[in-house]
Every structure is written in structure tokens, then in C-alpha cells.
């Protein structure tokens with residue numbers, strides 16, 4: 363499933379008033395220095411950071427520096443020479459990796475549909491050493507491989523040290539003390555907060571390696587987790603104002619927003635992401651009671667849900683059958699998305715009703731409630747199969763349909779467990795491919811009262827990433843195939859990805 367939308371001459375419709383407020387909420391980043399490496403290898407041989415200084419590197423030599431944890435920030439290398447005078451530039455290649463395994467991939471072999479420019483690599487010519495060399499970009503990484511492409515017969519390169527100045531808008535001192543006696547849950551909790559910390563930048567990014575961008579679906583899960591941890595309320599509010607402040611000309615919200623050089627809606631629309639805006643706003647207001655945000659963002663929020671009702675729901679209250687082409691739900695080629703999208707729409711209607719109530723608009727509150735009730739009944743009629751005892755979408759059984767219609771309150775009483783088991787074990791059924799979908803699966807298990815199953819799944823799924831050496835949680839994870847990628851190569855996968863940070867939220871809310 364490729365997600366590439368290019369609308370010729372697309373001009374976002376900007377609201378300067380909302381964008382000014384978004385700008386005023388821009389966070390001040392906190393910088394922390396991490397001297398490195400914590401450990402290193404030269405040509406495969408393990409060394410201490412001290413002995414690295416005694417190990418001159420010749421053409422062809424490779425040093426892998428391990429910074430000990432995932433970091434997002436700027437890197438400086440302290441380099442000198444050994445041997446005779448430096449009579450030619452030092453020619454170096456630097457490869458950054460979030461997971462050690464990425465370094466085994468050859469970038470030349472990547473022919474997927476995302477730009478290979480995301481692969482974090484630099485080539486440098488250094489005319490004069492010793493020098494402190496500041497690298498040009500912000501990197502997301504734990505490992506840095508330095509390959510000496512050439513020196514000259516007269517001299518070698520020596521790594522005296524390296525440093526990363528890490529950056530984030532999140533503040534560890536805001537995180538409440540949590541006693542988590544269970545060691546496995548504690549490790550999962552810690553890794554999910556590290557994930558959120560590294561994604562909390564100028565906006566809540568999806569992934570600091572890639573796309574470094576504000577996506578609506580990711581924002582919802584980051585915000586939920588932030589409420590129980592860093593409480594980056596201004597950044598969350600800024601993100602809400604950005605989505606409302608730059609939109610499609612017809613008022614729809616883009617699935618993601620660029621922030622540089624100026625805020626600009628991307629010309630990509632994803633129905634389920636837009637439908638989540640009222641949900642994110644409603645959850646933000648639950649936390650803050652922010653009257654300004656309610657006044658500014660109520661109408662943009664309601665418009666998202668109204669637009670879908672007007673364009674994608676048939677006269678029987680059912681999602682039209684080709685809705686999937688503008689929906690995301692999960693990275694999956696074979697998934698029929700209609701039933702899941704109906705679930706998201708129902709939750710969006712519930713959020714609209716709650717927002718209208720907050721705004722004191724009883725008339726519209728009642729209208730949204732009535733719509734939601736109609737769509738729930740319609741969903742039961744259109745998607746529930748008595749024969750199969752689960753939901754079908756376009757004739758297909760998937761976990762995605764069971765999950766979203768459970769979250770929407772459509773699953774018949776007492777039927778969830780059997781329906782989930784059926785979808786999970788059916789050969790050929792679409793798999794859940796992302797932590798985004800797995801989060802909603804855990805949420806649906808909880809909603810259906812299956813708390814033990816929810817906890818077991820959280821431990822197994824997120825635990826599988828830790829067992830594979832993760833410091834932070836990933837964009838996609840198939841425990842049966844850790845090299846799986848929706849993009850045609852794991853080298854562009856993001857291994858610190860916003861939408862997988864929710865275990866801290868789930869653990870905080872349900873398991874401790």
C-alpha cells in the first residue's frame with residue numbers, strides 16, 4: 363500500500379489567527395550533552411572508549427560507536443591524526459543507525475517507495491586535523507559507524523571522542539514517580555516514555571528519523587501518553603492549532619502538516635485521521651478545560667465529522683464501500699477498511715457530541731448523539747454476521763473490523779472474545795502490522811472486559827521489540843518477521859516511532 367498523494371497546484375487554506383497562536387506555543391527545546399561512546403568496535407573488535415584513542419584508523423577501517431541509548435540530536439566528533447603530517451584530506455563516511463541491524467543493510471539495495479534520502483549518511487572531506495567536526499543535521503540514532511574511505515600512506519585518523527547534544531521539548535522532571543514492581547512492565551513502560559521523549563520536539567513528531575512530521579493519528583496516541591507522563595500540554599495544543607490552521611481548501615484536515623519553512627497542510631487526506639481530530643480535542647479538553655481552545659477549535663473539529671457524514675455515508679447510515687481508498691487504519695494491502703472506518707466515525711460523532719455539550723450547545727449535542735445511535739444500529743446490521751459470529755467487511759474477516767467496532771460500542775455483549783480469536787487465527791486474514799493497530803487491539807480487549815488478554819498482548823508484542831534489542835519502540839513490528847517493512851526495506855523504517863509509545867499510558871491507566 364503506497365501512500366503518495368500529489369494534488370497539482372494544491373494551495374492549503376490558512377487561517378492566520380490560528381497559525382499565530384500555534385507559533386506562540388512553539389516550545390523551547392531542552393539540550394542535554396551525552397559524551398560518547400559508551401562502547402565501541404573497530405573492525406569488529408570490541409574496545410573501550412579509552413583504547414579507541416590509541417587505535418589509529420587507516421583506509422578501510424571501520425569504527426562503530428555505541429552511544430548506549432537512542433538519542434535525537436546534533437553530533438560532534440573530536441578527530442586527530444597519527445603518523446606523519448596530514449598531506450591529503452581525510453575522507454570519511456558516517457552511517458547512523460537506531461538499531462544495530464540497520465548497519466548490515468546496504469543502502470544501494472533499497473529500492474522502496476520512500477525516499478532513500480531518509481537514510482542517515484554523511485561523507486566528509488576533512489582538510490585539517492585535529493578538529494572538532496560538527497555534523498550538519500539532527501540525527502536519530504544509537505550507533506554511529508565511521509568508515510575511513512581514505513587518508514594517505516603518511517597518516518591515520520584517530521577518534522579522540524564524540525558527543526551528542528540531545529534535544530527534546532519534553533521534561534523528565536514532569537513525569538510522576540511510578541512504582542512498577544513487575545520488571546517486564548517496568549522495562550516496557552520506560553522504553554515507551556523514551557520513545558515519546560525523543561518524538562516530542564517542535565511538534566509531536568511521528569518519528570525523529572522519519573518523517574519528522576506531525577501526523578494526526580500519531581498525535582492522538584502521543585497526547586494520551588503525554589497526559590500521564592511529560593504533560594507537554596502546550597505542544598499538544600500547538601499541534602491542534604496547526605491542524606486547524608492549515609487545511610484543504612474545502613476545510614478538511616490534512617493527515618499531516620509540514621512546519622518548515624512555514625506551516626503547510628500536506629495534500630494527503632486520510633479519513634480516519636481527520637475523524638480523530640474531534641477525539642484528540644475532546645481528550646485535550648478533558649485534561650485542561652481550555653476555554654480558548656474550545657472556542658477556536660470546535661467548528662474546525664465538527665467540520666471533519668460532518669464532511670465524512672455528507673460524503674461517505676449512504677442513506678442507510680453505512681460507510682460507502684470504496685471509503686477504504688481514503689482511509690488508513692493500518693499498513694495493509696489486503697485489508698477491507700469499511701467496517702473499521704465506520705467504527706472511527708462513530709467515535710468521532712461521540713466526541714462531537716461531548717464537544718457540543720462542553721460548548722453549551724444542547725441542540726447540536728443531541729443531533730450528534732442521534733447520528734451516532736443511527737450509525738451504531740446500521741453498523742450492526744451491515745457488518746455483523748450471525749453465521750460467522752463476528753464482523754465482516756466486504757465479506758472479509760479482519761481483526762481491524764472487530765477492534766474498531768468494539769471500540770465504537772457495536773460488538774454484541776459477550777461475543778468479543780470469540781470474534782477476536784476467530785480473526786486472529788483465521789489463515790489468510792489481514793495481519794495487524796503496526797503498533798498503532800496493536801494499541802487499538804489492546805484498547806478493544808480492555809473495552810470488552812478482557813483485561814488479562816490485554817495485558818498479555820501488551821507484554822508479548824512490545825516485549826518482542828525489547829527482546830530484539832530495542833531502546834525505543836518501532837514504527838512497525840511483526841514478531842514473526844522483524845525485518846518487515848511497509849516501505850520495501852527496513853533501512854528506512856523508524857525505530858523510535860510515536861504511535862508505539864502507548865504502553866506507558868496503558869500500564870498507567872489499567873495495569874498498575
Ligand code: RAM
Pocket residue numbers: 568569572573577578579580690837861
Ligand atoms: C507514515 C508515518 C506516520 C503514519 C503515516 C500514515 O509515513 O510513519 O507515522 O501516521 O505513515
